[in-house]
Amino acid sequence: MASVTLRRLSKVFDGGVQALHHLDLDVRDGELLVLLGPSGSGKTTVLRCIAGLEEPTTGEVVIGERVVTHDSPAERDVAMVFQSQALYPYLTVRENIAFPLEMRGLAHAQATRRVLETATRLGLQSVLDRLPSQLSEGERQRAALGRAIVRGPQVFLLDEPLARLDAPLRIELRAEVLALHRAIAATMIYVTHDQAEAMTMGQRIAVLHEGRLRQVGTPEEVYQRPADVHVARFFGTPGMNVLQGRGRAGDKGRVIEAGSLVIPVELSTYEGELQLGIRPEYVGLCAVDQGVGNVDVLVVEPLGSETLVHLNAGGQPLVARLPGFADVRVGTRVGVKVDRRRLYLFDAAGAPVA
Amino acid sequence: MSPRGWAASATAAAALAAALTLAVTHWIERRYERAFAFRIARTTAAYVAAVTPPPPPPPPVRRRGRIPRPQAPITPVPQSPASRTYHLPSLLTQARGLRTLPGWTTEVEVYYGTAPLVDATAPPLSPDDLLQLDSAGGRWREGSALVPLKDRDGREIVGAVAARPLRVPTGPLPGGLGFAFPAAVLAVVGAAVIAFRGRSLRSGGYVGAALLLAAASYLDLRAVARSSTDRWLTDTRRLLQEAATRLPPPRSRVSVSDLAALVQDAELVAGEPAESAPWRARVDGAPRAIVAVLIGSGRWVDLRTVPAEITTLRWLLLLLASALVGPLGILLLRWAERTPARKRRETAIAWGFLAPAGLHLLVFTLGPAALAIYLALPLANFRTIVHDPLTWLSMRSTGLYALYVPVSVVIALGAALLVHRYRVGWGGRLLRSALLLPYVTSVVAIALVWQLIDQAGTLGLGRSGWLSSPATALPALMLLALYAQLGGQTLVFLAGLERIPRVYVDAARVDGASAWRRFWRITLPLLRPLTWFVVLTGLLSAFQVFTIAFVLTQGGPRVLVQRAYQLAWGGGGGSGGSQAFGMASAFAILLCLALVVFSWPRLKLLGRYAQHA
Numbered sequence A: 001m002a003s004v005t006l007r008r009l010s011k012v013f014d015g016g017v018q019a020l021h022h023l024d025l026d027v028r029d030g031e032l033l034v035l036l037g038p039s040g041s042g043k044t045t046v047l048r049c050i051a052g053l054e055e056p057t058t059g060e061v062v063i064g065e066r067v068v069t070h071d072s073p074a075e076r077d078v079a080m081v082f083q084s085q086a087l088y089p090y091l092t093v094r095e096n097i098a099f100p101l102e103m104r105g106l107a108h109a110q111a112t113r114r115v116l117e118t119a120t121r122l123g124l125q126s127v128l129d130r131l132p133s134q135l136s137e138g139e140r141q142r143a144a145l146g147r148a149i150v151r152g153p154q155v156f157l158l159d160e161p162l163a164r165l166d167a168p169l170r171i172e173l174r175a176e177v178l179a180l181h182r183a184i185a186a187t188m189i190y191v192t193h194d195q196a197e198a199m200t201m202g203q204r205i206a207v208l209h210e211g212r213l214r215q216v217g218t219p220e221e222v223y224q225r226p227a228d229v230h231v232a233r234f235f236g237t238p239g240m241n242v243l244q245g246r247g248r249a250g251d252k253g254r255v256i257e258a259g260s261l262v263i264p265v266e267l268s269t270y271e272g273e274l275q276l277g278i279r280p281e282y283v284g285l286c287a288v289d290q291g292v293g294n295v296d297v298l299v300v301e302p303l304g305s306e307t308l309v310h311l312n313a314g315g316q317p318l319v320a321r322l323p324g325f326a327d328v329r330v331g332t333r334v335g336v337k338v339d340r341r342r343l344y345l346f347d348a349a350g351a352p353v354a
Numbered sequence B: 001m002s003p004r005g006w007a008a009s010a011t012a013a014a015a016l017a018a019a020l021t022l023a024v025t026h027w028i029e030r031r032y033e034r035a036f037a038f039r040i041a042r043t044t045a046a047y048v049a050a051v052t053p054p055p056p057p058p059p060p061v062r063r064r065g066r067i068p069r070p071q072a073p074i075t076p077v078p079q080s081p082a083s084r085t086y087h088l089p090s091l092l093t094q095a096r097g098l099r100t101l102p103g104w105t106t107e108v109e110v111y112y113g114t115a116p117l118v119d120a121t122a123p124p125l126s127p128d129d130l131l132q133l134d135s136a137g138g139r140w141r142e143g144s145a146l147v148p149l150k151d152r153d154g155r156e157i158v159g160a161v162a163a164r165p166l167r168v169p170t171g172p173l174p175g176g177l178g179f180a181f182p183a184a185v186l187a188v189v190g191a192a193v194i195a196f197r198g199r200s201l202r203s204g205g206y207v208g209a210a211l212l213l214a215a216a217s218y219l220d221l222r223a224v225a226r227s228s229t230d231r232w233l234t235d236t237r238r239l240l241q242e243a244a245t246r247l248p249p250p251r252s253r254v255s256v257s258d259l260a261a262l263v264q265d266a267e268l269v270a271g272e273p274a275e276s277a278p279w280r281a282r283v284d285g286a287p288r289a290i291v292a293v294l295i296g297s298g299r300w301v302d303l304r305t306v307p308a309e310i311t312t313l314r315w316l317l318l319l320l321a322s323a324l325v326g327p328l329g330i331l332l333l334r335w336a337e338r339t340p341a342r343k344r345r346e347t348a349i350a351w352g353f354l355a356p357a358g359l360h361l362l363v364f365t366l367g368p369a370a371l372a373i374y375l376a377l378p379l380a381n382f383r384t385i386v387h388d389p390l391t392w393l394s395m396r397s398t399g400l401y402a403l404y405v406p407v408s409v410v411i412a413l414g415a416a417l418l419v420h421r422y423r424v425g426w427g428g429r430l431l432r433s434a435l436l437l438p439y440v441t442s443v444v445a446i447a448l449v450w451q452l453i454d455q456a457g458t459l460g461l462g463r464s465g466w467l468s469s470p471a472t473a474l475p476a477l478m479l480l481a482l483y484a485q486l487g488g489q490t491l492v493f494l495a496g497l498e499r500i501p502r503v504y505v506d507a508a509r510v511d512g513a514s515a516w517r518r519f520w521r522i523t524l525p526l527l528r529p530l531t532w533f534v535v536l537t538g539l540l541s542a543f544q545v546f547t548i549a550f551v552l553t554q555g556g557p558r559v560l561v562q563r564a565y566q567l568a569w570g571g572g573g574g575s576g577g578s579q580a581f582g583m584a585s586a587f588a589i590l591l592c593l594a595l596v597v598f599s600w601p602r603l604k605l606l607g608r609y610a611q612h613a
């Protein structure tokens, strides 16, 4: 097993697209790190750099003690599950799983045994002699995993392996991947764009946005103390409300004006443009003029255990998450309460304000 | 449509097809009967011309003879020297005598000028009829074959002979009934039973009935063709026997060559005594219908001709087509019934779009193919082709020639990999252009330039003469073909390479495969269907090679298609002429069959791959 370290990693593609900006990341030996980011944020590019399929423009990739920045993929001893599975279409599942062993010149008998072990672990025994086109999506995904783990490499790179599956299957396979990780105790980098998946899987989560690493931390850290406004927006279902506002001195101390809301804050120094973050669960409704401002109800989404209410706060969207079935009418005007201890403040650039 | 309605329409379709088949059969039978009528009319005309003496020199005094004037209108008998015309009273006798020939199955009339001689009360010909006869050499008029009667020198038309074939029963069933009619009834009843019994789509049954009908019609047709030959033989036999007694000067024996002059489209040779009925035999490997003729005491000759039934096979196609109209119609009805209106309309529109291409295919591919089959029959042509050493020689050169294909495919694959590897940058672009240049140039132009190089010794190579030397012509041809085809094949491979998802190669790299192994284990398998396609089309076009060989080596290696061309148009071992087309067609069909057999398994494989992709 080995750790993976990225130092000041940048990647500029031929067309001039800068996919990665000075990435520093340390994945510990045996850790399952989840790399999370929206589509196009550069997740796949990070994995490809680690695997050696792309050469970084600047920076270094270190696996274990070795700097492998310019090594070929074969020399790195990593395995990768591709976003599109990439099972060889004319080889059976058995041949697909055996392929990496064959390429490393493993003896036939030994290879056969390893393939069978892997297939048994993933529940693929019955489909070993089928072609990929004859498998279900779940089986295909398992076969792709099998091809990655069969060799027992130092590092696993998994690029959104479950994105194509439907929800129940995704949950099932997620558990399997976790079990697998525990069983083989390998270093894994797991890419996903689904923050819920990231929260449930990761020991640590690295959040990537527009090619920049925004935050690395445990799920709780990332949720409770988002490093910037992008991370804050990205986590939670739905994500955090972010209102554009400005701080000024009011009658009873400092307030922040954001849309139709005027919220008193215990902020001594700050004045001018800033961004106000409130998680939907800390937004409450009350009678008109009873709260920090009045808003219009746009949409009500009853979900059973909770109700999402989409509001218009003087031109800025705001979502409230209320328990159970809330008695709110679309088109009415209501007052808003906020939990003042749960406010996040970011400056105009998105950095948190202390 | 209700089930009953459907069953009724299906029965109607079957009845229509049966009627169509019967009509087609009848039409073809009539063709054979007409052919027979024309033939016997010609023979009769020749007989009449041979046995009728010229008028005796007119006695100087008597100006009015008892010659019966022909009825009006005035006959346009051309003025000619007396020795060339006929002695009219004898002509009359000869003509009347034809009617009384025992066993004749033909009714003949002889016209002198426009006037009928045998049945004097029959309407005369019109002068136009005679004039047209002169240009056409014979025509069909009111149920009889009308052929010209020339003067004794065979120069000018002095009259006509009409032959009306009497209908004789040819069918093997009681009353001379053929198989076709009962089979038609059976097919219709069968179709009705299957349809009304609700065993709706036993298309096997319908097709079986249709095949039965076609087969029965064919048998009838063959019987009619056979009987037309037999009738000509027996009728001509009588004429020959008559001629044998009338031709020679008194107390001398008739010569066989005199008689043979009467039957120029047949053979007359000395023979053995035999029954009066015609028989079939092979003479020098060719089928012949023969009848023995007694032409004097103890003198027998054999009258031989090509039997008409050997030409019947070609009609089988037509019969099958018309008989299968039934099952086809029923299937169509079934389809229309089971398909919702919208789908029906869409299908109709789709066929509408396909129609132009389909028409093109029909006119320029299927039509010529059918014509080739028609021309290639009778089957004797195929035997000749197979036994012709030139066929195998051309097969051998073509086979050798085709060996360039694997070589060019390997080179093309290599070139494609190179271009793909360096696709960005000017090097790749240059390579690509160089490869594509021959591809976009006309093969003929390339061939001519090569010829120029070869003969004029351009480029300082000196006169090489490769193309005219038998030893080097084939390799030179192969080299040229390779050059001309490389670009196209490279392009196909390049397109294939660009279509391979990069992720497969990436996965193989992560799995630790070297470039060499990636090519063998990933790229090549993914290109395999395409490779087969390139090899197959290459081989197919190699076997059809004509242009290059024809332009370059007039005397060089004979390749298959060139051989077919020679057979048809003559030149170098080909005969030219009407038989030649039959031979060439037979050759082409054999070549086509060989190609189909040879490429079938691969094509099927390709189809399977296409479904997977």
Ligand SMILES: Nc1ncnc2c1ncn2[C@@H]1O[C@H](COP(=O)(O)OP(=O)(O)OP(=O)(O)O)[C@@H](O)[C@H]1O
Pocket (backbone or CB within 6 Å): A013, A014, A015, A017, A018, A019, A037, A038, A039, A040, A041, A042, A043, A044, A045, A046, A083, A193
């Ligand atoms: N080969 C390439 N050439 C040029 N630009 C590229 C290339 N590959 C990726 N990019 C660009 O780099 C950026 C990051 O791409 P990447 O595939 O890493 O995103 P991702 O986070 O994996 O997205 P997704 O979740 O949709 O897979 C994108 O803007 C993409 O357009």
Ligand SMILES: [Mg+2]
Pocket (backbone or CB within 6 Å): A043, A044, A045, A083, A159
């Ligand atoms: Mg990606």
